[in-house]
């Protein structure tokens with residue numbers, strides 16, 4: 001609704017090509033390089049389950065994620081949810097036939113971030129992903145079980161070691177949400193969902209907190225993973241080009 005109102009007032013244009021109209025036009029959506037694949041960070045956090053990403057975090061996808069998260073372009077939850085669904089589907093395919101529904105557990109933002117931005121972006125796109133998967137016949141449910149402990153610093157700008165330290169014990173399962181799930185009394189398979197995977201520290205912390213309540217995740221699924229920035233190649237000896 002808000003997004004629709006904003007579009008009416010300000011007009012909108014595609015984040016990919018700038019063409020007036022929707023925030024992601026059909027050609028740009030179809031042109032996204034969606035190849036769901038394992039996206040192991042380097043170094044790999046100890047014990048991390050397989051992380052699957054729909055694509056790499058650059059170009060239009062990066063603009064979509066930032067537009068949704070930072071600029072509250074809420075309509076982007078749908079295309080981003082579609083990408084997340086592709087990552088979840090690939091992760092589930094890889095696991096083989098599952099006997100129970102897939103529980104998609106979004107990684108929460110810090111409460112202060114939610115207050116500032118006025119929405120919970122990862123939960124929004126995880127709900128969209130679950131809806132896409134259900135339409136394709138997969139029993140999938142978005143269940144926001146995780147909460148953030150107060151006092152966690154913003155992760156951006158921290159390196160892998162600092163992120164891991166910042167996140168130690170950062171997440172916990174909400175007892176009420178857990179109680180509601182337990183009362184349903186059915187077996188589930190858990191997949192941790194996030195928008196971007198960088199060092200994997202957040203995913204590992206989500207995995208730890210879910211495992212602590214007996215809901216060990218089978219996989220992690222994200223919209224996009226950052227490409228590893230390797231140091232420049234050692235220059236070859238003179239004369240070899």
Ligand SMILES: [Zn+2]
Pocket residue numbers: 014015016017018019024025026027028029
């Ligand atoms: Zn476009």
